[in-house]
Amino acid sequence: NQTFELDNNPHTRLNILTGEWVLVSPHRTKRPWQGKVEDITPDNRPEYDPKCYLCPGNGRADGDSNPSYTDSFVFNNDFAALLEDTPAGEMNEDDLLVANNQRGLCRVISFSPKHNLTLPEMSVEAITAVVNVWQQEFNSLAGNEWIKYIQIFENKGEIMGCSNPHPHGQIWSLGDVPMEIAKETDRQKTYYAIHRRSLLADYLKLEQKKNERIIFENDHFAVLVPFWAVWPYETMIISKRHVGSIKLFSAAEKKSLAEAIKILTTKYDNLFETSFPYSAGMHQAPVNLGDYPEWHWHMHFYPPLLRSASVKKFMVGYEMLANPQRDITPEFAANRLKEMSTIHYKTSKA
Amino acid sequence: NQTFELDNNPHTRLNILTGEWVLVSPHRTKRPWQGKVEDITPDNRPEYDPKCYLCPGNGRADGDSNPSYTDSFVFNNDFAALLEDTPAGEMNEDDLLVANNQRGLCRVISFSPKHNLTLPEMSVEAITAVVNVWQQEFNSLAGNEWIKYIQIFENKGEIMGCSNPHPHGQIWSLGDVPMEIAKETDRQKTYYAIHRRSLLADYLKLEQKKNERIIFENDHFAVLVPFWAVWPYETMIISKRHVGSIKLFSAAEKKSLAEAIKILTTKYDNLFETSFPYSAGMHQAPVNLGDYPEWHWHMHFYPPLLRSASVKKFMVGYEMLANPQRDITPEFAANRLKEMSTIHYKTSKA
Ligand SMILES: O=P(O)(O)O[C@H]1O[C@H](CO)[C@@H](O)[C@H](O)[C@H]1O
């Protein structure tokens, strides 16, 4: 009789932050790939692109011009999915057709005046400046009583729907708590009520003991592949201090976070020697809704690539209709990322 | 003071089947698209491809050869994500690292011996033969006491991760109830406990009264864009009779379903004059777990295209980290699909 092994047998794993499960099929990487291979557009962007709406001095869709900024630059999205000026309203017919208005604000943040950079190619100092802006924006948005949640994120790469290669991120804030945050709040609250400790702090302690999924740590952050990762090379940055949001980060923590982001994204780029696409974003406590002692700041990275720079994982079919599924194990992914150099492949080749 | 309007103001809508919300941004389609444009690979497949592992007579990865079949043909996936021969086992460390074994079976079903067809290009009779096979497979899989859920689905198109253009679908069955089905079971059960009626039957009645999202109906099925659709042209086929699974479909219902699939997929192809990609699949009651009087058979279509044959909706960034978001309204999508001819654009051009 065989014994059950996580690195050999199909199994499900629990996401302790959301209560959701992922199906892991460790044996499935043997499948030959006959499907879609993405184009790799050669990346020879100029430092300044006169047609880019994020480059310094250029015009934008709303008629404004960007200042000739030197670090980062923040403005309201000209094609925002959420608008501040949304009238109140709701609809409910027999609990079958149910809708609510949604008020919000979408900000865009250019990470650098240089059109041809990406986070791993920026210095720790320059990334620290971005982290500072994230914190400032968070604090000033939270100053609006009606805002209940602030989502800071980055879509990187064409394959992730990023419509402009200029290094930039977004901040969507809104008058409600979005679903992913509601789920994570529930689970953290329940754990905290029982243990009086942070769920993620306890999880991190266990991961440190096991040392199977941790990629690296610095003074204030740990970077790991979560046990329940869905995307092939999904990772999470967890703050070592139990704080609910970026608001509370000290100068030392902000620099450590910048360093962690630089190392992680460099390892990502080195994995397939490509500018590694992902959606990444911070999860933090809601604002203007009282205290959330259970909330523990963290940042998710969801990258789509599976086998190479041009073959991604498709979250389709069974995944959309039934349950997310992954092929390589989180432990395999963590090992691969651990092995990767912290020197960017472009630099080491130059 | 403005009044709140679903077709003008950002809002959220409730998915009554899952309890989840979607953010709708009706004003956002004005956004110019500067992002990724998909390749459209010209489709000039031969009727028979000697290298295709689904064509009649050809060899497969496991060493077997396909018979020279004339309708459809079913076999076990040579690179299955789920395996029947999975040892029992589980893991739980402090409720932080939680995993369970997952036993299952993955079947592949070729819809036609002809390599160059797709469902909309097949006759109603030929699609009825596929529906018959779905029913037979469902019944025979359900004959295994350990199988608890049977997911019948199709991934169509390279953009949906389909690794072989030969018309085919898949059936994954497993010893557990996957998450999407668990959510839909909960919501239907709760509604049924209160009203003693099927949630989807009541919903369909209300949609028929409103007539804003119904695309078409035939004797036994209605096809509509659900009020809470996430994907731009997402649709749902709902059976008019309240039955829990395909097992109970009569010959007349099976023919009606084939007809509904032919019309819907033809309209899809006509929308952007392309072979319209999607993931589609039936949702039905679990098996071998007792009675599910609340369960109401339906089939979801999740297509990614948004603006044209080459510009899709990216479910990334905010969507992955916070909440799904859509640009065009479900009502707009329903109207567009309603307008589309039921004659396939290739035929009408021939
Ligand atoms: O089984 P296929 O067609 O090779 O693979 C496709 O469908 C599967 C089931 O939806 C997914 O898990 C894969 O990511 C996708 O590429």
Ligand SMILES: O=P(O)(O)O[C@H]1O[C@H](CO)[C@@H](O)[C@H](O)[C@H]1O
């Ligand atoms: O805002 P962008 O970069 O134009 O658009 C991108 O990010 C948004 C937020 O994640 C998504 O809603 C869009 O689908 C995606 O294309």
